[in-house]
Amino acid sequence: MGAALNVGVHGLPATRVGWRSHGLLLLLALVFADNFVGRQILAVMIDPIKTEFGVGDTAMGLISGLAFAAVYAVLGLPAGRLVDRLPRTRLLALSCLLWALATLACGLAGSFLVLAIARMLVAVSESPTTSASLSVIADLYPPHRRSFAISCFTAAPTFSSIIGLSIGAWVVEHHGWRSAFIALSLPALVFGVLLALARDPLRGRWDLRSSVPATPPLSLGNEARALWALPAYRCLILAGGLTTLxxxxxxxxxxxxxxxxxxxxxxxxxxxxxxxxxxxxxxxGLFAGWLNDRLSHRGAHWQILIPVLGNLTALAALVVYLLWPAGVLGVWAGVPIPQAMLWCALYSFFVVWWVAPCYNLVTQLVPTSRRGTAMALQTIVSTLLGVGIGPVLTGVFSDLLLPWWGEESLRYALVLVSLPLLGAVGLLGRVAVHAGRQG
Incomplete structure (x- = not known):
């Protein structure tokens, strides 16, 4: 297991991580944050858009969830293939330009059909963003510093969405939903220009003597099948998918x-x-990335143990949160805070512990020439299970339990949908076994 999980840690080329690497990481995080706010801001636009175009909740659910996820998933593998074949910073620059134009089109849409098509174009433009960014980060930082870098990238949307949704709600209320879309498109144009000027890091910069051998180019279907045939990789992305669900x-x-x-x-x-x-x-997320970088060089098992501990602690906190009776802990700035929110915060802190270690491990388990496709397949699985299935499955469970539990049916539906975390823990254990055989 140690040999397989420590791919690229030893025998690294003498290359220094400088301010250019940190600057490019910041730029990638800003792009990801802008994309994420663009997805989430629909939550504060639902009623105004419904009123203007005269559509229902189902139609709004399609453009904000399933339709976006379906387009994103279909194009994920081709986009990952482009990441492995083209200069990544140039591809990201083009993605930013297309994203800005598609988001602008959302703000200028004259009908609901045009808005739906524009949202699908947003999904098209976002399809290479995650895989290209993570591929670049893998070449900006060595494996023993990569987890914290990945956590900085993945945590950016979490923080920015809080600010973005608050500001977005104010903009929608005072200036209309169209103005919010237009305002979101402007930063992407700036990011696109900066990425076009950025230098793409050397592929495999930190893995020149990696134990994962280079592989000849394959067709897209064969490439996906070859990756799926890797037991450790397959179990790893399925574990991430169940956690995301x-x-x-x-x-x-x-x-x-x-x-x-x-x-x-x-x-x-x-x-x-x-x-x-x-x-x-x-x-x-930031703490888990920092912790993984500090512990993984002491023992490769920490790259699996940290996500396992995170999932088990998160599951325990989540079940307590969902079953905790109603009761107010206190009132802050006029907002009543239920006692259960303490457990909700604990759950939120631990449930993201899998992200940075597992994404880092993906970059180590696959050849450098397949990282873009590997990250794209990871994103597809997480998007389909998370965005596409998780919320719908909860609604189905809630409706089925309604005759027995009434308004409380959602409470127990969420308990049921939390159980896949146990499956994720089991799959992570299989990752350790398969990686040990690989090593």
């Missing part, structure tokens, strides 16, 4: 849970769910 379901339904089971208003529930969960998850 649970966390996306909680994220989508948490506000409704606080309203139904704890008697909060929509405004107060949304504020607590966004701020408390967002801050706790952001800090937890």
């Amino acid at each position: 649970s966390s996306y379901a909680i994220g989508m339904w948490n506000t409704s849970f606080l309203i139904r089971s704890h008697g909060l208003s929509l405004q107060h529930a949304g504020l607590l769910a966004g701020v408390i969960c967002g801050v706790a998850a952001g800090i937890g």
Whole structure:
């Protein structure tokens, strides 16, 4: 296991990590944050868009969830292939330009059909962003410093969405939903220019003597099958997918849970769910990345143990949170804070512990020439299970339990949808076994 999990740590080329690497990481994080706010801001636009175009909740759910996820998933592998074949910073620059134009088109849409098509174009433009960014980060930082760098990248949307949604709600209320889309498109143009000027780091910069051998180019289908045939990689991305299924379901339904089971208003529930969960998850992600970098060089098993500990602690905190009876801990700035929110914060802190270690491990388990495709496949699985299935499955469970539990049916539906975290723990154990055989 040690040999397989420590790919690229020993025998590194004598290359220094300088301010250019940190600057490019910051730029990638800003792009990801802008993309993420563009997804989340629809939450404060639903009613105005419904009123203007005369559509229902189902139509809004499609453009904000399943339709976006489906397009993103279909194009994920081709986009990952482009990441492995083209200069990544130039590809990201083009992605930013297309994203800005598609988001601008959302703000200028004259009909709901045009808005739906524009949202699909946003998904098209975002399809290479995550895989290209993580591929670049793998070449900016050595494996023993990579987890914290990845956590900085993945935590950026968590923090920015809190600010973005608050500002977005104000913009929508005072200037309309179209102005919010237009305002979001402008930073992407600046990011695109900066990425076009940035130098793409040398591929395999830190893995020139890696024990993962280089492989000849394959067709897209064969490339995906070759990656899926790697047992450790397959179990790793499925573990991430199951964790994402649970966390996306909680994220989508948490506000409704606080309203139904704890008697909060929509405004107060949304504020607590966004701020408390967002801050706790952001800090937890950064801490897990830092912790993994500090411990993984002492023993390769920490790259698996940290996500396992995170998932088990998160599951325990989540079950307590969901079953905790209604009761107010205190009132802060006029907002009643339920006692259960302490457990919700604990859950949010630990549930992201898998992200940085597992993404780092993906970059070590696959050849340098396949990193873009590998990260794209990881994103596809997480998107389909998380965005596509998690929230819908929760709704189905809630409806099925309604005759027995009434308004409390959502509470127990969320308990059921939290159980995939146990499956993720089991799969992480299989990763350790398969990686040990590989080593």
